[in-house]
Amino acid sequence: MIQNIPLSYYLVISTLMFFIGIYGFLTRRNLITMLMSVELILNSVNINFVAFNRYLYPQQLQGHFFMLIVIAVAAAEAAVAIAIIINIYRNFKSIDVENVDEMKY
């Protein structure tokens, strides 16, 4: 299945995805798009785990479980982040980080 594709190709793709996510996190001003950039970063880390598991230790399952746990943490993080974002929207009528600059209560 993986003939003719070296491991470094997968790592190149995940590296590009990781740094694109960081770029988005630095330049976006909307909380939801910043959350989407974080999802990109987490996803690129998942690709790394899975590719290392397949190429370097194909008889073991560590990469599988790291990837599953990262996905669970990402889902929990997205749920809590969206609850916070909706609460911020209720208080400030905006979710741009420029406008949300006071700590209420």
Add this chain to the structure above:
Amino acid sequence: MLNQVMFFLFGAMIVIFSLLTVTSRKVLRAAVYLLFVLISTAGLYFALSYNFLAAVQLTVYAGGIVVLIIFSILLTSHVSERAVMAPLKESLLSALATVAGAILTLITILKFVFVPGTGVDPHQNITDVGNALVSYNRDGYALPFEVVSVLLLAAMIGAIVVAKKEKISKK
């Protein structure tokens, strides 16, 4: 030959749609591009013959998280609204920093020689994954499984408490 074509197709889709995700001015469109990125990643897992991980990626990420994100976009902003980006100077500095970091990492990766494992054929059997997930023996993962279940419960309660209306607590 065919797997190479599929790999490069998915890789190109991942990079292009990631770029569109972080640069698109329309928030809803950015969410749909993110969906394409996640589906292409599932395609990469299929290419590695890890069918279970690809299925998890499709259901949890592409099915769950993206739907959640689209819901919250529709709740908090108008569809025609254009996203505010950072000022030009800040964007250029960020691009410079990320390109420098990417080049450094890529050089390191391409110079390193990975020694491929000489194991038997990979676990394509979902039964193996499931047995390891609930096994508490040496190669079992019951403890992280339980920790993740507690984390999910805590996140669920936390999300409800954070997002509920104030009026209920004032009674």
